[in-house]
Amino acid sequence: SQQGEEDPQALSIQEGENATMNCSYKTSINNLQWYRQNSGRGLVHLILIRSNEREKHSGRLRVTLDTSKKSSSLLITASRAADTASYFCLSGSARQLTFGSGTQLTVLP
Amino acid sequence: DGGITQSPKYLFRKEGQNVTLSCEQNLNHDAMYWYRQDPGQGLRLIYYSQIVNDFQKGDIAEGYSVSREKKESFPLTVTSAQKNPTAFYLCASSELAGVIGTDTQYFGPGTRLTVL
Numbered sequence: 484s485q486q487g488e489e490d491p492q493a494l495s496i497q498e499g500e501n502a503t504m505n506c507s508y509k510t511s512i513n514n515l516q517w518y519r520q521n522s523g524r525g526l527v528h529l530i531l532i533r534s535n536e537r538e539k540h541s542g543r544l545r546v547t548l549d550t551s552k553k554s555s556s557l558l559i560t561a562s563r564a565a566d567t568a569s570y571f572c573l574s575g576s577a578r579q580l581t582f583g584s585g586t587q588l589t590v591l592p
Numbered sequence: 593d594g595g596i597t598q599s600p601k602y603l604f605r606k607e608g609q610n611v612t613l614s615c616e617q618n619l620n621h622d623a624m625y626w627y628r629q630d631p632g633q634g635l636r637l638i639y640y641s642q643i644v645n646d647f648q649k650g651d652i653a654e655g656y657s658v659s660r661e662k663k664e665s666f667p668l669t670v671t672s673a674q675k676n677p678t679a680f681y682l683c684a685s686s687e688l689a690g691v692i693g694t695d696t697q698y699f700g701p702g703t704r705l706t707v708l
Binding site (some may be wrong): 485489513514516518523525526527528531560571573575576580583584585587 | 620623625632633634635636637674680682684694695696697698699700701702704
């Protein structure tokens with residue numbers, strides 16, 4: 484399988500602004516997950532949205548899913564310097580796991 | 593203190609040598625995974641296991657081997673057949689093994705392998 488696409492590859496914003504990153508995938512999915520990775524560390528699960536859901540919220544995170552376009556977006560509101568990290572989407576279907584190439588987010592204080 | 597551990601954090605090996613990366617979890621998870629990450633890129637699946645004594649190839653299994661003799665452990669061997677082994681290796685586990693790819697994964701801190 485090939486990796487999904489994420490855009491932008493890099494995003495730099497000021498603290499307090501919102502950050503939006505997008506993920507596209509290639510095959511039908513059961514769910515889509517978003518993960519965060521601090522430099523040189525393992526990934527941490529942020530949120531999971533099922534294929535029959537269109538939008539989900541968790542704290543300052545808002546995820547949308549459009550299965551007709553095979554795409555998802557992650558919105559981080561009121562960003563903080565501590566949100567600086569790489570963000571990856573994982574599209575999951577039976578016997579297939581595909582991570583996106585990631586968005587590097589930098590939040591400037 | 594539950595979690596998933598990987599050792600060592602940094603590993604150096606000479607060309608032509610096999611090396612084994614450790615991954616242990618005490619979360620009682622059925623499924624375990626190995627990924628490779630190259631600089632500035634996403635993760636690619638090497639192998640995964642849904643149950644003891646069984647494992648499946650991922651997208652880039654060539655040059656790697658695994659074993660799953662115990663539920664808690666899923667070691668990865670990088671063999672000399674792997675042409676470009678220098679990378680960051682991440683192990684993960686998930687609770688449910690029924691439908692791979694649908695469950696939240698918990699990641700270890702990773703092992704950075706450098707081939708000299």
